[in-house]
Amino acid sequence: MGWASDTFADLTRQQYQDWRERFYPRLKTLMEQASGEALLDRQLGRANWNTQNSLRSALSAQTNQMARYGTPLGQEAQDHRLGLRTALAHAGAKNGIREAARSRRFAILTGGASGIREQVSVGGDR
Structure with missing residues (x-):
């Protein structure tokens, strides 16, 4: 009792409890949004x-x-080109969104280090 280690342990417990009450619920919500399908579906829409x-x-x-x-x-050619452009634009946008979600x-x-890992030469393949 009265030791510095006891005081430090109490402070640490209080800080952890404060973090659990104030920050953890928000962090949990953000993680669920980032890893769930709802955000991806809204972006695809x-x-x-x-x-x-x-x-x-x-x-x-034009x-x-x-x-x-x-x-x-020329309306027929224009409609055909527009249809092809539309399909390509939709596919490109959706594939980009899916790749970003992945x-x-x-x-x-992995803790957010994927950018660093991609820059490192693995097995001498550079």
Whole structure:
């Protein structure tokens, strides 16, 4: 009783209890969001909307530019190209989001050192 080690042990217990009450619930929520599927699903939904809007504005800009020169666009070819661009943009955006989610999960599991690990030459393969 009254020893410095007892006082230090009490302080450590109080700090840990404070951390568990104030910070751990928020940390747990963030970890569940980062490792769950809900965040990925929301991002994939936004990707559809974003790629549609960007392609729509690109098509509008191209139509306006061609109209300045008085040249009409071939509608069939334009529709086909737009369909291909849309599919490619959707696939690229969604694949990028999935890869980022996979990297985030891997970083969580490994303690966030995945960037360093990728930069290190493993087995002389550089």
